[in-house]
Amino acid sequence: MGIEKVISVDPSPQNHALLYNSLALNNVNNGAVIHVMNPISDGHYEYNGITKTDDNKIDNSGDSLDFSLSEPYNGTLTTITLKDIFGINPEENTYIIKIDVQGFECKALTEFLKMERKPKSVPYIQMETVELCYKGFDGPCFESYKTEFLPLLESSGYIPHVPLPTTYQDLRDQCYFDVLFVHKDAKPFPYWDDRLSRFSFVQNYHQQK
Template structure:
């Protein structure tokens, strides 16, 4: 009788153990999105997504250009930008002109002068022409860039000027969710700044030589949570991903940081480049609901009428109604 009872228990165990295993597996699958979110939260807490020199590849620049800008105060501001050997668009422009965009550079410096204690956040830094410039003023800078190769150029430029302590480098994609693997897609070798982040299912259908190593994503709010100052001045050039990066923040009623100015590329958004801004109207309305008004970079000319926010605009400067002037 005892042996029969023991055998029955063993049979039950053999039946229930696979069922328990399948149940656990089912719970993992159902909650995979939740589990994906837990990992980046842990990373943010431990600062594991901050990039250091040991994370960066070796680089061999074409040259490192000393950029100079005479300020209105009479002082001369100078910094370095190291450029690539292939002299793609951004590298060639810096090498030939001695500065990437003088007018935009002056606008950013003017804005930071109004907010001397603000942090400058640069999403989509590329070679860091603005990052290295603003670091030379002594401002705190956060440079977010998906390509470690580009961050290596920024790191070298900063070291040559001795301003590396002013900058936090972050090699991450910025999106509307945490922990997503996104693949940098470069289909134009003459303009490496035109790098679009695509999900794996889309990257699969692209030419292999145009797809780079995947990068995990964090959110805009993740970055803001790590910035110690209350005021942040934002420049974002994410090749159409701006909608994913900013929409939730713009519609939030509990903003933890004050961003008086948002300087961003606009031309890709209205045309819904690569399907990354399907809710363009919702995205744009978020700026107005949050108290922003659009201006051209030459903001002394007055604001841009909402009907003029189209794909003919290259850059837009959004100024908050409470921003100092």
């Protein structure tokens, strides 16, 4: 079975170097991965590793768009959207999303979730949710996570797993570290297999309310 094309979106050159080295060490053709060195958001903004201001520029105060840079980026990047990512490989109709953007997941996914007719099939969304629901982080999606973002995922047909299937009320009551959202029309994911589910996450702890 061949390896499907992967689009890696990350503003950190260090992270791309780690990915490239990992591919080389595992004898995976680097052509299987498209490297995109941009942050993702809900629009196109100038970015230097800190924040977006009202005039579509980035300054160094307030909430961060992305905390993944191990060192400040020396230059300016432009944020891209999920629609832009879909356009990189337009002939592909199915995408699996693994996203960790430090509490800005609503910025990246809300426009897609609001579409009545989705432009691409996304059967699985693996998402770090702890920074969306834990008060200690209090990021830009915190206020809307339970009242707007989770209802959008539910109305779009996604079933949450932690790793076994759970309810949206459970997500409102507990703050899990990771959640896998499986679309109701997707091929069943083997997290509920007794041989696999115990090992699906190393530790999916939840924070207190």
